[in-house]
Amino acid sequence: MYNSKTKIAIVYDWIDKWGGVERVLLHLHRLFPNAHFYTSAVEYKNAQWAKGLTIHPSFIQSFPSFLRMNRALMAPLFPFAFESFTFGEYDLVISVTSAFAKGIITKPGTKHICYLLTPPRYLWSHTKDYISGFKGFFAQPFLHHLQQWDLCAAHRPDKYISISTTTAKRAKQYYQIESQVVHPPFDTEYWDLQKKTMKKPGSVSTTDSYYLCVGRMESYKKTQLILEVAKQKQSSHFVFVGTGSLERKLRQQAPQNCQFAGLVTDSELSYLYSHAKALIMPQNEDFGYISLESQYHGCPVIAYQAGGATETVIEEETGLFFKDQTVPCLTSQLERFEQISYNLSHSTGQIQQSIRERFGSKRFDAQFLYQLQ
Numbered sequence: 001m002y003n004s005k006t007k008i009a010i011v012y013d014w015i016d017k018w019g020g021v022e023r024v025l026l027h028l029h030r031l032f033p034n035a036h037f038y039t040s041a042v043e044y045k046n047a048q049w050a051k052g053l054t055i056h057p058s059f060i061q062s063f064p065s066f067l068r069m070n071r072a073l074m075a076p077l078f079p080f081a082f083e084s085f086t087f088g089e090y091d092l093v094i095s096v097t098s099a100f101a102k103g104i105i106t107k108p109g110t111k112h113i114c115y116l117l118t119p120p121r122y123l124w125s126h127t128k129d130y131i132s133g134f135k136g137f138f139a140q141p142f143l144h145h146l147q148q149w150d151l152c153a154a155h156r157p158d159k160y161i162s163i164s165t166t167t168a169k170r171a172k173q174y175y176q177i178e179s180q181v182v183h184p185p186f187d188t189e190y191w192d193l194q195k196k197t198m199k200k201p202g203s204v205s206t207t208d209s210y211y212l213c214v215g216r217m218e219s220y221k222k223t224q225l226i227l228e229v230a231k232q233k234q235s236s237h238f239v240f241v242g243t244g245s246l247e248r249k250l251r252q253q254a255p256q257n258c259q260f261a262g263l264v265t266d267s268e269l270s271y272l273y274s275h276a277k278a279l280i281m282p283q284n285e286d287f288g289y290i291s292l293e294s295q296y297h298g299c300p301v302i303a304y305q306a307g308g309a310t311e312t313v314i315e316e317e318t319g320l321f322f323k324d325q326t327v328p329c330l331t332s333q334l335e336r337f338e339q340i341s342y343n344l345s346h347s348t349g350q351i352q353q354s355i356r357e358r359f360g361s362k363r364f365d366a367q368f369l370y371q372l373q
Contacts, residue, residue: 008035009087011095011104013078015050016043016069019216020184020289021117022050025096027185029053031365036090040081040100041068058084076142079103079149092372095157098286103153113372114157115182118167118286119174121220123147151175161371164287164308180371183311185364186292188356194270195297201268203261210237210259211334212276212299214269214290215283217244222282222304224250228327231255233334238280239272273297278337278344281309282325288312292359295319298349300341302333312359316340318348 010028012021015037026049029035037053041060044051058081060068068074078100087093087106095101098117106112123146151174160179162168171177215221223240227250230238238258240250251260264272273279279294279301287308291301295318303309305321313319322333337344357363 006092007090008032009038009090009093010035011038011082011085011093011097011101013039013097013099013101014041014071015039015047015055016041017046018049020287021096021098022047023187023289024115024184025050027187027361027364028094028096031368035094038085038101038104040074040078043069056085058082075146079146079153100153102157103149105156111159112157113159113161115368116160116162116167116171116179118163119154119170120146120150121286123150124170124174159371161368164311166307166311167286182364182367182371183359184287184289185361186289186296186355186359187361188296188352189361190266191270191293191296194266195274197267198271198274199267200271200275201261201264203264204239204259204272206237206239206259208237209275209277210239211302212239212241212272212279212294213282214241214272214279214294216242217247217250219246220283222325224253225282225325225327225330226280227254227258229330229334230258232327232331233257236334239276241269241272269293270297273299277341278302278319280330280334282330283307285309291319292355295348296352296355298345300337300344300348302330302337314351317344318351319344 012025037055039055040058042050042055042057060074060077060081082100082103083105085104087110090110093106093110093112095104095114099120102114123143154175154177160171160177161182162171162179163184165181168179168181171179213223213226217223226238234257239261241261241264243263273294274297276299279299281291281301281303284304284307291309291312294301301313301319303313303319303321304325305323315321320333320337322329
C-alpha cells in the first residue's frame with residue numbers, strides 16, 4: 001500500500017493545454033500531492049492549471065516555443081525525450097499517455113503503471129483521420145518506425161490500467177496486453193459549484209434554443225460534419241465551443257445559424273450545457289468527459305455510436321446514437337431527437353446520482369488505488 005512517504009512520479013506526454021485529460025492530472029495531484037511531474041515540455045501560457053505542480057520537462061523545453069509546440073515536427077525527438085529521464089529515486093511511476101510517456105525506462109526497483117488513454121490514434125486506430133493523401137504517402141516510413149518503437153515501449157510498464165473498455169480493447173488488439181478498466185474521475189462537487197456560478201458567455205448572442213458542440217477544432221473531432229448538418233437544418237441553431245488548427249476554416253464555412261464561442265470558462269460552459277437542447281458528439285472518443293459533463297447538467301447527448309460514448313450514454317434515456325458519420329445519418333437522429341426531446345431532457349435530469357456512483361471521484365480513488373497494489 002502506498003503512503004505519504006512513497007516517492008511518486010507522474011509522467012504525461014505534454015503539458016500545454018486544458019481538457020479532459022488535464023482534469024485527470026489535477027486529480028492525481030490531489031491524490032498524490034507530493035508527486036513530481038515529468039513531461040516532454042510545458043507551456044504555462046496555455047496551461048495555467050499546472051503552475052502549482054512540480055514539473056520536470058525534457059530537453060525539448062530548451063527549444064523555441066514555436067518548435068516544441070509543433071508535435072509533428074518534434075515527433076522524432078519524443079522517444080529520446082522520455083527515454084532520457086531517470087527515475088531511480090522513485091518507488092512508483094505513473095505514466096498517463098496517449099502517445100510517448102509509456103516509453104520511459106525504469107529500474108527493477110521502481111514500479112511503472114501506465115494509465116492508458118489510448119494507443120496513439122495516429123499510429124493505430126485512426127491513422128486516416130490524421131495523415132492521408134500525398135503527405136501520408138511520404139510519412140509512411142516514419143510512421144512504421146514509430147509503430148515499431150511504440151510496440152517496444154508498450155511492454156515497458158509493469159501494469160496497465162485503461163480509461164475505458166474501448167481503450168482496453170485497443171490495448172489488446174495492438175499490443176496484446178490485458179488491462180483493467182478504471183474510468184476517469186468525474187468531479188461532481190466541482191460541477192455543482194459551476195452550476196451555482198454559471199454565466200452566459202459574452203461570445204454567444206443567440207437567445208434561441210441550440211445544439212451544442214464542445215471540443216478541439218481538429219479533423220478527428222468531426223466538427224465539419226456538424227457544419228454540414230447545420231446547412232441542412234437552417235431552422236436550428238448550433239453553438240461551438242473550443243479552438244484548434246481548423247477554427248478559421250470552419251468559421252469561414254459556417255452558415256448563419258452557427259455561433260463560435262471560442263474558449264470559455266467552466267462556469268460559462270456550465271451555462272451552455274444547462275441551456276442547450278442537446279450536445280452533439282460526432283467523434284469517436286476514447287472516453288469523452290464532455291458526455292458526462294453534459295448529462296450531469298441535464299443535457300441529452302446525440303453521439304456517434306462508437307468509443308467511450310457507448311459507455312456513458314444510455315440510449316433513449318440520456319441520449320441517442322447515430323451509426324454513421326454522415327450528414328443523412330446525423331440529420332435523421334436530430335429529427336428523431338426533436339420528436340422525443342422532452343422525454344429525453346426529463347430522464348437525463350434524473351441521473352445525477354447515478355453519475356456520482358458510476359464515475360465520481362471517490363469511486364475512482366478506491367479503484368485506482370486498488371490497482372496500484
